[in-house]
Amino acid sequence: MFGHLNHxxxxxxxxxxxxxxxxxxxxxxxxxxxxxxxxxxxxxSKAGEARSNEVIVGTATNLAVGVALESVVTxxxxxxxxxxxxxNVACAAGxxxxxxxxxxxxxxxxxxxxxxxxxxxxxxxxxxxxVDLYWFRRA
Numbered sequence: 300m301f302g303h304l305n306h307x308x309x310x311x312x313x314x315x316x317x318x319x320x321x322x323x324x325x326x327x328x329x330x331x332x333x334x335x336x337x338x339x340x341x342x343x344s345k346a347g348e349a350r351s352n353e354v355i356v357g358t359a360t361n362l363a364v365g366v367a368l369e370s371v372v373t374x375x376x377x378x379x380x381x382x383x384x385x386x387n388v389a390c391a392a393g394x395x396x397x398x399x400x401x402x403x404x405x406x407x408x409x410x411x412x413x414x415x416x417x418x419x420x421x422x423x424x425x426x427x428x429x430v431d432l433y434w435f436r437r438a
Contacts, residue, residue, distance in 0.1 A: 313369045313370075314335075314368045314369045314378060315335045315336075315368070315369060315370070316335050316336055316366065316367070316368040316369070316380070316385060316386065316387055316388075317385070317386040317387070318368065318380050318383060318384060318385050318386075319383050319384030319385075321383050321384070322380050322382065322383030322384060322385065323380065323381050323382040323383055323436060324368065324378050324379065324380050324381070325365070325378075325379055325381050326376050326377070326378055326379070327339070327352055327353060327354040327364075327376070327377055327379055328352060328353045328354070328374065328375075328376060328377075329353075329354060329355075329371045329372065329373055329374065329375050329376070329377045330342045330345075330353045330354065330355050330373060330374075331355040331356050331373055332356075332370075332371070332372050332373060333354070333355075333356055333367045333370065333371050333377055333406070334367065334370045334389075334406070335367055335368060335369050335370045335387075336366065336367065336387050336388050336389050336406075336429060337356055337357065337366070337367050337389050337405075337406025337407075338356075338357030338363050338365070338366055338367075338388070338389070338402045338406045338407065338408060338418075339354040339355065339356060339357050339363070339364055339365060339366070339367050339377070339379055339406065340354060340355060340356075340357040340358065340360055340362040340363045340364060340402065341353070341354060341362050341364055342354060342355045343362060354367075354377065354379065356405065356406040357402040357403075357406045357407075358402065358403070358404055359401070359402060359403045359404060359415070360402065361415060361416050363401075363402035363418050364379060364381055364437070365379040365380050365381035365382070365434060366379065366380050366385050366388050366434060367379055367406075368380055380434060381434065381436065381437070382434055382435065382436030382437075383433065383434060383436075384422075384431075384432075384433055384434075385431070385432055385433075385434055386425075386429075386431045387425060387429040387430075387431070388408060388419075388429060388430050388431070388432055389405070389406055389407040389408070389428065389429060390407050390408050390409065390421075390424065390428065390429055390430040391403055391407050391408070391409035391410075392427055392428075393409075393410065394408065394409060394410055394421050394424050394430050395410075395421060395424055396421055396422060396423055396424065397420065397421060398410045398411070398420070398421045399411040399417040399419075399420055400417060400418055400419040400420065400421055400430075400432060401413075401415035401416070401417060401418060402415075402418060408421075408430065408432070417435065418434060418435055419432040419433055419434045419435060420432060420433050420435075
């Protein structure tokens with residue numbers, strides 16, 4: 300059910316999102332309430348290094364880093380898939396298999412448009428509100 304979850308956080312029961320065996324997962328500090336399956340982005344309102352290790356719910360920006368694998372509140376550690384296969388990611392209506400995806404409001408992905416960079420490719424839309432996808436590694 301899970302990709303590589305070899306981090307210090309041991310309670311796997313809180314992880315509700317399925318990832319593939321080759322998925323890359325990193326821990327960040329949540330600076331907002333985040334739901335499992337939402338896209339998260341770096342919190343650039345912070346100063347210094349905190350900008351790269353604290354996340355908020357994703358918006359329509361090129362700052363998206365990955366998908367939250369568990370629901371957390373502000374201040375908690377959140378495991379984020381930053382590359383690889385992920386199931387049940389929040390999405391806008393109309394996303395279809397093969398669409399390149401970008402982050403949009405409310406931690407969702409939508410079909411790529413405008414000046415955004417593609418962050419993922421859709422494998423299957425699940426009931427119109429979630430999508431199974433492959434998130435592109437950025438580094």
